[in-house]
Amino acid sequence: MSDLTQDSDAGVIGTGTHLSNLPTVDPSAEPSAEVPVDGSARLSNLPARDTPDPSAPPIRVVNLRKSFGELEVLKGINLTVERREVVCVIGPSGSGKSTLLRSVNMLEPPTSGEVLIEGINMCDPDVNLDLVRARIGMVFQQFNLFPHMTVLRNVTIAQQKVLKRSKAEAERVAAEMLARVGLTEKLDVHPSQLSGGQQQRVAIARSLAMNPDMMLFDEPTSALDPELVGEVLEVMRDLAKSGMTMMVVTHEMGFAREVGTRLIFMDDGVVIEEGDPREVLANPQQARTQSFLSKVL
Amino acid sequence: MASIDIRPTTRRRMSVGAWYVVAVGLIALIVFTADWDTMKSQFANGEIAKALWPDIVVIAMWNTIWYTLVSFVVGTVFATLLALMKMSSGPPKWFAIGFIELFRGLPALVTIMACMYVIPIAFNGTKIPGGSVGAGLVALIVVTSAYGSEIIRAGIEAVPKGQREAASSLGMPASTTNLWVVLPQAFRIVLPPLTNEFVTLLKDTSLLYVAGTTIATRELTSFSRSWLTYYGNATPLVLGALCYLIITIPLTYLVSRMEKKFAVKK
Ligand SMILES: Nc1ncnc2c1ncn2[C@@H]1O[C@H](COP(=O)(O)OP(=O)(O)OP(=O)(O)O)[C@@H](O)[C@H]1O
Ligand SMILES: [Mg+2]
Numbered sequence: 001m002s003d004l005t006q007d008s009d010a011g012v013i014g015t016g017t018h019l020s021n022l023p024t025v026d027p028s029a030e031p032s033a034e035v036p037v038d039g040s041a042r043l044s045n046l047p048a049r050d051t052p053d054p055s056a057p058p059i060r061v062v063n064l065r066k067s068f069g070e071l072e073v074l075k076g077i078n079l080t081v082e083r084r085e086v087v088c089v090i091g092p093s094g095s096g097k098s099t100l101l102r103s104v105n106m107l108e109p110p111t112s113g114e115v116l117i118e119g120i121n122m123c124d125p126d127v128n129l130d131l132v133r134a135r136i137g138m139v140f141q142q143f144n145l146f147p148h149m150t151v152l153r154n155v156t157i158a159q160q161k162v163l164k165r166s167k168a169e170a171e172r173v174a175a176e177m178l179a180r181v182g183l184t185e186k187l188d189v190h191p192s193q194l195s196g197g198q199q200q201r202v203a204i205a206r207s208l209a210m211n212p213d214m215m216l217f218d219e220p221t222s223a224l225d226p227e228l229v230g231e232v233l234e235v236m237r238d239l240a241k242s243g244m245t246m247m248v249v250t251h252e253m254g255f256a257r258e259v260g261t262r263l264i265f266m267d268d269g270v271v272i273e274e275g276d277p278r279e280v281l282a283n284p285q286q287a288r289t290q291s292f293l294s295k296v297l
Numbered sequence: 298m299a300s301i302d303i304r305p306t307t308r309r310r311m312s313v314g315a316w317y318v319v320a321v322g323l324i325a326l327i328v329f330t331a332d333w334d335t336m337k338s339q340f341a342n343g344e345i346a347k348a349l350w351p352d353i354v355v356i357a358m359w360n361t362i363w364y365t366l367v368s369f370v371v372g373t374v375f376a377t378l379l380a381l382m383k384m385s386s387g388p389p390k391w392f393a394i395g396f397i398e399l400f401r402g403l404p405a406l407v408t409i410m411a412c413m414y415v416i417p418i419a420f421n422g423t424k425i426p427g428g429s430v431g432a433g434l435v436a437l438i439v440v441t442s443a444y445g446s447e448i449i450r451a452g453i454e455a456v457p458k459g460q461r462e463a464a465s466s467l468g469m470p471a472s473t474t475n476l477w478v479v480l481p482q483a484f485r486i487v488l489p490p491l492t493n494e495f496v497t498l499l500k501d502t503s504l505l506y507v508a509g510t511t512i513a514t515r516e517l518t519s520f521s522r523s524w525l526t527y528y529g530n531a532t533p534l535v536l537g538a539l540c541y542l543i544i545t546i547p548l549t550y551l552v553s554r555m556e557k558k559f560a561v562k563k
Contacts, residue, residue, distance in 0.1 A: 105465075105466055107462050107465060107466065130465075130468045130469065130470045131468065132468075133465060133466055133467070133468045134467065134468025135468075136466065137466075138462075138463075138466035140459060140462070140463065142459055144457075144459035144460060144462065144463035145463075146460065146463070146464075146478055146482075147482065148481050148482055148485065148559075157477060157478075158464075158467035158468065158469060161469060161473045161477065162467060162468040162469055162473070203463075206467070207466075207467070210467060210468065
């Protein structure tokens with residue numbers, strides 16, 4: 001019931017921002033001998049498994065398959081996202097885009113294949129998933145803000161409970177991130193009192209406050225009224241400019257063309273075509289890509 | 298029948314008016330047929346009321362309130378644990394299912410008697426601390442946790458899946474997610490049935506009489522009952538009933554205000 005179970009992880013991620021204080025880099029963050037024998041003890045025994053490898057790509061998906069009962073939704077996906085890349089994923093409804101994105105942070109555990117985040121194998125049962133997930137921001141189509149908390153609390157809660165930041169520190173970071181997404185007031189209201197565009201921007205700030213190494217977006221503007229789409233895309237554009245590694249499932253071809261560094265077209269659980277967004281959109285090579293694009297463009 | 302063209306507002310006023318006529322009629326019927334002198338001495342006897350004061354409040358009502366609060370608070374904590382266990386897997390799940398089915402299936406009275414008499418016999422004289430009240434409270438806690446767990450489980454399941462996913466994606470472990478994200482929303486959702494549970498419990502504290510009560514441990518019902526027998530007069534019962542309403546009516550009001558408050562934020 002309590003978050004005591006997290007205590008053992010606190011030493012690893014609590015004292016600063018990600019990457020800069022990996023157990024191997026910062027000896028003071030090594031779990032001490034007194035902490036309960038669970039994740040922390042294992043961490044010190046097998047540092048290689050839990051420790052991000054700075055030279056490994058942020059996201060690597062190897063031969064990923066996923067079935068829901070009889071239905072095979074992902075049929076062997078291979079994909080690597082390099083640092084600072086903005087990979088946009090497009091494809092018809094039901095082609096498995098969301099499932100692919102959700103497998104990256106194990107919201108949807110794969111049936112077979114591997115997902116490696118900064119070299120850490122997410123399918124290894126010994127890996128502390130929560131620790132890795134804290135470094136992967138995720139933005140949902142339906143925002144999924146916590147309705148019973150104020151905007152500010154939405155952005156501070158995980159900082160305090162996961163990163164063990166103090167309330168003051170968390171609120172400072174929250175205000176900074178909210179300002180970054182263009183929200184400087186209404187921090188004390190509940191999400192229901194915000195417009196959809198504002199809610200989605202709060203959701204982005206909530207993820208950013210964790211100092212993620214990469215961000216996943218699952219159709220972040222699909223639930224928005226048309227006039228609110230722009231403000232969210234603007235925030236994402238700035239994020240991409242700042243060098244954030246991003247994987248974006250979207251129907252916004254304009255965004256993909258302008259901001260994307262790579263475009264992936266999926267259909268029926270496989271990657272049909274991928275390449276430079278401008279080239280793929282202007283000159284698709286595969287028949288299925290051509291037919292999809294002719295419908296949406 | 299010819300349809301008469303009446304405006305909706307007028308029609309509503311007419312139907313409300315009809316209800317007033319019925320109510321006034323009923324009251325008049327009671328007023329004119331009842332034997333008022335007998336009623337007054339039998340149900341609202343001032344002498345008896347004076348004799349019961351202040352014990353009816355400082356002992357009986359106070360006992361009812363704290364028996365209810367203790368059983369409700371502790372019972373709800375266990376109910377939450379049971380609900381989470383039932384939604385997990387393996388032995389905790391089986392234990393939760395067995396516990397819930399057993400104590401939902403038994404009358405509360407039987408559970409109370411079991412705690413009083415069966416446990417000491419079965420476990421070689423082990424007695425629940427706190428005497429008969431202690432045993433009774435343990436029984437009420439057990440009953441409340443069994444009923445409450447199903448209510449709370451329904452609440453947990455009603456929290457959208459995306460909430461848990463958002464929390465997970467932020468790196469929150471399951472325990473943190475439950476404590477800060479899922480349960481607070483679940484409790485808001487099940488506030489009305491949980492209030493029912495509270496009111497049921499308030500009334501079930503009267504079952505503690507089977508545990509045998511002393512002057513100091515009597516709650517409202519046993520208090521009223523014993524004075525009813527003593528005086529051969531229903532005034533203690535009427536006062537006891539009033540005390541229950543003094544608790545439940547403000548509670549209902551408070552809860553409906555809380556619901557409105559949550560509804561705004563939701
Ligand atoms: N939890 C689940 N259980 C069973 N089937 C599922 C589940 N999640 C997704 N599916 C199915 O998997 C297929 C792919 O779903 P997915 O959500 O990944 O598609 P998508 O490409 O994101 O589509 P959209 O553009 O509509 O969001 C669909 O046929 C869907 O019905
Ligand atoms: Mg989708």
